[in-house]
Amino acid sequence: MIRYPISKNFGLSIILLTCLAYSPFLLGQTNQTGAYMVFGSAVHESCNCFILTPEKTVQVGAVWSTNTIDLKRSFDLQFKVNLGCRTGTTGADGIAFVLQLADTGLGKGGKDLGFKGIIHSLGVTIDTYQNADYGDPSYDHLAFQANGDMNHTDLQNNLAGPVQALKNDSKIKDCSWHILEVEWDPADSTLSAYIDGVFRLSMQKDIIHRLFSGQSKVHWGLTGGTGGAFNEQQVCTIIQAGPYVDPAQKFCENAPIAFRDSSTNQVLMNHWYWNFGDGTGAHAEDPSHTYSKPGTYLITEAVEDAAGCADTNTTHIEIGSYPVAKFTTTSICSGLPITLTNQSSNKVGNISNWRWTLSNGAFSTDSIPNFGALPPGNYSLSLLTTTADNCTSLDPYDVSFSIYPKPEIGFQADTTCVGSTLILNARSTNAVPINQWYWQVDTLVLDSGQTFQHIFTEEKTFPGLLWAFSNMGCSSDTAQQTLQVQQSHAFAGNDTVGAKGYPIQLQATGGVTYRWFPVTYLSETDIPDPVAQPTDSITYTLTALSSAGCPSTATISIKVYRGPTFYVPSAFTPNGDGINDLLKVVAPGIRQFEFLKVYDRWGRLVYNSADLERGWDGTENGHPMPIGAYIWIAQGVDYQGNTLDQKGTTVLMR
Secondary structure: OOOOOOOOOOOOOEEEEOOOOOOOEOOOOEEEEOOEEEEEOOEEOOOOEEEEEOOOOOOEEEEEEOOOEEOOOOEEEEEEEEOOOOOHHHOOOEEEEEEEOOOOOOOEOHHHOOOEOOOOEEEEEEEOOOOHHHOOOOOOEEEEEEOOOOOOOOOOOEEEEEEEOEOOEOOOOOOOEEEEEEEEEOOOOEEEEEEOOEEEEEEEOOHHHHOOOOOOEEEEEEEEEOOOOOOOEEEEEOOEOOEEEOOOOOOEOOOEEEEEEOOEOHHHEEEEEEEOOOOOEEOOOOOEEEOOOOEEEEEEEEEEEOOOOEEEEEEEEEEEOOOEOOEEEOOEEOOOEOOEEEOOEOOOOOEEEEEEEEOOOOEEOOOOOOOOEOOOEEEEEEEEEEEOOOOEOOOOEEEEEEEEOOOOEEEOOOEEEOOOEEEEEEEEOOOOOEEEEEEEEOOEEEOOOOEEEEEOOOOEEEEEEEEEEEOOOOEOOOEEEEEEEEOOOOEOOOOEEEEOOOOEEOOOEOOOEEEEEOOOOEOOOOOOOOEEOOOOOEEEEEEEEOOOOOEEEEEEEEEEEOOOOOEOOOEEOOOOOOOOOOEOOEOOOEEEEEEEEEEOOOOOEEEEEOOOOOOEOOEEOOEEOOOEEEEEEEEEEEOOOOEEEEEEEEEEOO
8 A cells, every 4th residue: 555645735634545436335334543433444544544445346434533513613624635546437436525414424335425325414525437327527526515415417415516626637536645625614604625726616505504404513524435446545634733923923022922823634633732942832722922032932833633643843933122223313404304323223133114203293114214304493303113023112212303494695786886885785584693694796705794895996797695604503595696896988979070050960878878068059968869059169078877877978079160061171291190191071061971082183083982081091092192282072961951062172292
């Protein structure tokens, strides 16, 4: 006989090793083995393993627990089953996990799997032979059936299924162990079956009232049968200790730790022993223990079922110490983030969580929080730390600090004149006491108090900067204004001539506003371009002012001639001495000058220009003309629109 090791991963289990066959109803013998009773061909092989049917024809066997199951409580039973090695038509018939109200030991074998004849019952059946009269499918199948009735065409007792037993294989009698898991949830009356951890079938029925007349405590066991075809069918209960500690607990010194038994086939266990690794232990199923010192401890759990089958398993837990929260911070000025140094520590275990709480209600879980820039005021900051073992600081660490307001300042932009004193006055707009003012005006960096004064000797535009520090050392933002030192540049125009009583257009520049003096002959005295209409020669004084009122003066002289007419010198000396070098026309009363033409004594044109100010320099194409007499002709339009032509002679002398 092949023996198979029990895996540590089977969970809470009853393990079935099963073979199927046909057999008639067989009362057989009864063999009581403490926690279990065996009937018929069933044999108790070891502490937790049974043969239901040997590899013979016409066999029927059963094993029943001497303890009942309460259907008002959930259960999750797993069975390891082996349905034998014979395949095809030579291998049969199957096994059933059975719940029954009475304590019938043995039912009919063969195609009825030792289940038929057990009334007020529920069977989770694995059938490995196709019986057409029972409506069996061709594949090895699993079903939920009631009252010992294996006929799938009976709609009253065939509760659910059949479905293929193995999801990916039509045969389950493969000489291998498989896990049959039966799960019951009384909350919604759901019964489910799994094979090898794969869901196969479920139903939702009130089996307590429908099958068991309202009684919740039922017997449970496993049956199997063979007929003309046969297989050795085996079952085993799994005994596997499962110490479990909920990781959501606080694993801290002097804090109670809850332990829970999660053994496979937990409902079958009736003895427990725990060794907590610190020299103490307990016999409870789900004990609690408190460790007085931090450290790593080996937890050992030993379990034993009603049949005396036992198993031991271990796990480790780490008991941490309580962390000490600590940090430093300082009072700062508004507009700046809080600077923190986290100095929290722990003896055992790593700090994994931080809980910062600011007195204004803000909080953070970062190791170094960022609360941004806080408004001025007094604050307190609290820190609690927690380790990966869920140990939290016994006391929060609190630090008080202040956010000091920074000064809000300004000054009025000013404009002054070259040579005058520029005066700037700083002001505070939020009543924060100022300890020191700082000015930067043009290229000057001055620590000069609340008032800045300086005399500039040249015209310019430049920035003025001001900042200040409060008595708590907080700097203001920098106030900036554009400053100007101005100077006007009065220009009244070049001296000119005019005809007596004829208008002359004046044009001033170099300022923003203007004043002319005297007012004699002027159309207006406070505009840049008045019209003068003198009858005598006169000199005007112009005063120009910048936008800041910076003054400058200039003059223009007007020589009045009779006119309109052209005055041309009778001789000129273009010798480069700067005296009388040009032959120029004076044209009083002429509004528009047309030309000045000069001819030599043979009547050849040697000069022609409409520019009254240009004048002839005694050359032709850059070559000096000979001394002698020349004829000139001038033409223009006077202020009344009349064309005036005039000619004469002049002598070129060297």
